[in-house]
Amino acid sequence: MKLISTLFLSIGLAGVVCAEKSTLDIALKDIDGKKTNLGAHKGKVMLVVNVASKCGLTPQYEQLQAVHSKYAKKGFTVLGFPCNQFGKQEPGTSLEIKEFCTDKYDVTFPLHSKIEVNGDGAHPLYKQLKKESGGSEKIRWNFEKFLLDGEGKVIKRFSPRTKPDAPEVIAAIETALKK
Numbered sequence: 001m002k003l004i005s006t007l008f009l010s011i012g013l014a015g016v017v018c019a020e021k022s023t024l025d026i027a028l029k030d031i032d033g034k035k036t037n038l039g040a041h042k043g044k045v046m047l048v049v050n051v052a053s054k055c056g057l058t059p060q061y062e063q064l065q066a067v068h069s070k071y072a073k074k075g076f077t078v079l080g081f082p083c084n085q086f087g088k089q090e091p092g093t094s095l096e097i098k099e100f101c102t103d104k105y106d107v108t109f110p111l112h113s114k115i116e117v118n119g120d121g122a123h124p125l126y127k128q129l130k131k132e133s134g135g136s137e138k139i140r141w142n143f144e145k146f147l148l149d150g151e152g153k154v155i156k157r158f159s160p161r162t163k164p165d166a167p168e169v170i171a172a173i174e175t176a177l178k179k
Helices: 002-019 059-075 094-105 125-131 167-179
Strands: 046-053 077-081 145-148 154-158
Touching: 002 059, 046 059, 046 125, 059 077, 059 094, 077 094, 094 145, 125 154, 125 167, 154 167
Parallel strands: 046 077
Antiparallel strands: 046 145, 145 154
C-alpha cells in the first residue's frame, strides 16, 4: 500500500511540474519557420505584440521599431506575432510579412510565424499571456501588447490603440529595465 501511495504521489507531483511550464519554454517558430521559444530572450524585458500588415494600426510598426532600437542595448526586445484573426488583416505568407516589415518599416526586432491569439486555435503562448494578465479576456484587436519581465512573467497589458511609445508604455519599460 505504501508503494502505491508513493507512486500516486510521484505521478501527482510530476503533473504539477508539467502544468507549471514556464512561458519561456513554450514552443514557437520564428518568421523563417525555425524552432525557438521566449527562452532565447531570457533576462530581457519583452514587449509581445500581435501584429498585422493591413490594419489601421499597422503604422505602430514604426514606434515598435523605435522603442526596440532605443532600449535594445539595455536589455529589451519587441517580439512580433503576425495574426490574421482580426478582419483578415494579415493574409500574407511568412516571407511576404517579413519583406513588408523590413521594406516598409525597417523592422529588426524578432518576428514569428503567424499564429492565432483567440479561440480554440489560440497559440499556447497567448493562452498563457491572457491567463497571467488576469484571466482569459480575449485579445481585442491587432497590436495588443504584453510587457514581460526577463523570466517571461506578464508585467502589464496594453490595448491595441495604446501606442508603443505612449508615456505609460515607456514608463513601464523603463521601470522593468531597472529591476
